[in-house]
Amino acid sequence: DDTVARIAAGEVVERPASAVKELVENSLDADASSVDVTVEKGGTELIRVADDGRGMSEADLRTAVRQHTTSKIEGLEDLESGVATLGFRGEALHTIGSVSRTTIRSRPRSGSRTGKGGEADVGTELVYEGGEVTSVEPTGCPVGTIVEVEDLFYNTPARRKFLKTTATEFAHVNRVVTRYALANPDVAVSLIHDGREVFATTGQGDLQAAVLAVYGREVASSMIPVDADADDLPPGPLESLSGLVSHPETNRSSREYLATYVNGRAVTADAIREGIMGAYGTQLGGDRYPFAVCFLEVPGDAVDVNVHPRKREVRFDDDDAVRRQVDAAIESALLEHGM
Numbered sequence: 298d299d300t301v302a303r304i305a306a307g308e309v310v311e312r313p314a315s316a317v318k319e320l321v322e323n324s325l326d327a328d329a330s331s332v333d334v335t336v337e338k339g340g341t342e343l344i345r346v347a348d349d350g351r352g353m354s355e356a357d358l359r360t361a362v363r364q365h366t367t368s369k370i371e372g373l374e375d376l377e378s379g380v381a382t383l384g385f386r387g388e389a390l391h392t393i394g395s396v397s398r399t400t401i402r403s404r405p406r407s408g409s410r411t412g413k414g415g416e417a418d419v420g421t422e423l424v425y426e427g428g429e430v431t432s433v434e435p436t437g438c439p440v441g442t443i444v445e446v447e448d449l450f451y452n453t454p455a456r457r458k459f460l461k462t463t464a465t466e467f468a469h470v471n472r473v474v475t476r477y478a479l480a481n482p483d484v485a486v487s488l489i490h491d492g493r494e495v496f497a498t499t500g501q502g503d504l505q506a507a508v509l510a511v512y513g514r515e516v517a518s519s520m521i522p523v524d525a526d527a528d529d530l531p532p533g534p535l536e537s538l539s540g541l542v543s544h545p546e547t548n549r550s551s552r553e554y555l556a557t558y559v560n561g562r563a564v565t566a567d568a569i570r571e572g573i574m575g576a577y578g579t580q581l582g583g584d585r586y587p588f589a590v591c592f593l594e595v596p597g598d599a600v601d602v603n604v605h606p607r608k609r610e611v612r613f614d615d616d617d618a619v620r621r622q623v624d625a626a627i628e629s630a631l632l633e634h635g636m
């Protein structure tokens with residue numbers, strides 16, 4: 298029943314940042330070239346994610362908000378290594394909509410009601426509140442999808458009570474959007490909080506350009522490239538590690554600045570974090586942490602993605618080896634640059 302659904306929703310959508318993550322992933326899966334994220338009050342009052350992706354027809358929209366519907370999975374094998382699309386459970390929209398007032402406006406690139414250019418000439422607005430579709434109407438909107446999530450957890454007071462301050466919730470949102478912006482320099486990603494633009498990437502640059510847009514000139518101009526493959530590394534599952542890491546002088550007293558990816562997916566892993574920290578070990582005074590954007594490639598069977606799928610936490614069969622390999626890759630990059 299409803300209560301069970303809402304409790305389950307609380308497990309999946311913990312806080313505004315979890316909803317933002319799901320919506321941004323959907324936009325990227327829809328092949329968007331721009332993704333604009335707007336949040337108010339750390340996302341507790343409003344989350345809006347607008348994309349110019351392939352969009353949905355009215356029928357697609359009705360299907361999309363149903364539980365366990367996904368257009369993305371062929372068979373269970375997809376759940377194992379090498380999932381091409383980011384979402385694969387088909388429950389995000391349904392879940393978010395059961396603990397908020399969600400409005401989705403979407404217009405497909407092509408659809409049943411098509412205009413001359415092969416694009417649908419009209420979009421659909423679907424309102425989904427507390428798990429019920431309360432209205433579906435034609436609407437004028439650009440090609441793509443705009444999802445607005447208002448009053449997250451309005452019907453789950455217990456969950457709402459667990460939310461932290463606006464600043465903390467926004468920090469989580471910022472970290473999520475940052476991760477996707479850095480991993481997709483070819484997509485223009487922007488983030489606005491309470492009317493203020495936090496960052497905007499152009500979608501036309503490389504990783505360096507995205508780092509500049511997100512972290513600013515001081516950090517970006519001193520980043521050090523890392524580019525190691527198996528031959529350069531101690532034994533272990535890593536096939537390659539590439540990215541940018543900060544000059545020790547620009548390190549800050551926060552640990553919010555690690556963006557790490559395994560086989561193209563934004564993940565966190567103790568082994569990677571410890572490897573990065575280890576590489577800076579001697580240079581780091583006290584509580585200063587590096588910026589790092591690191592892309593790791595490993596064979597699919599060396600990584601366990603099911604530790605905490607929602608938080609994208611992964612472990613490796615041989616965490617120690619990965620830690621040593623990451624440490625070595627970054628340490629030698631720092632050494633090459635005279636540190």
Ligand code: ADP
Nearest residue numbers: 323327361367368384385386387388389390442
């Ligand atoms: P999943 O992403 O796991 O498939 P979701 O609940 O997140 O499940 O989305 C359900 C479906 O809705 C997706 O499979 C996709 O077909 C469609 N969808 C969701 N968001 C978008 C979007 N931004 N653009 C186009 N289609 C979308």
Ligand code: MG
Nearest residue numbers: 319323384389
């Ligand atoms: Mg999804």
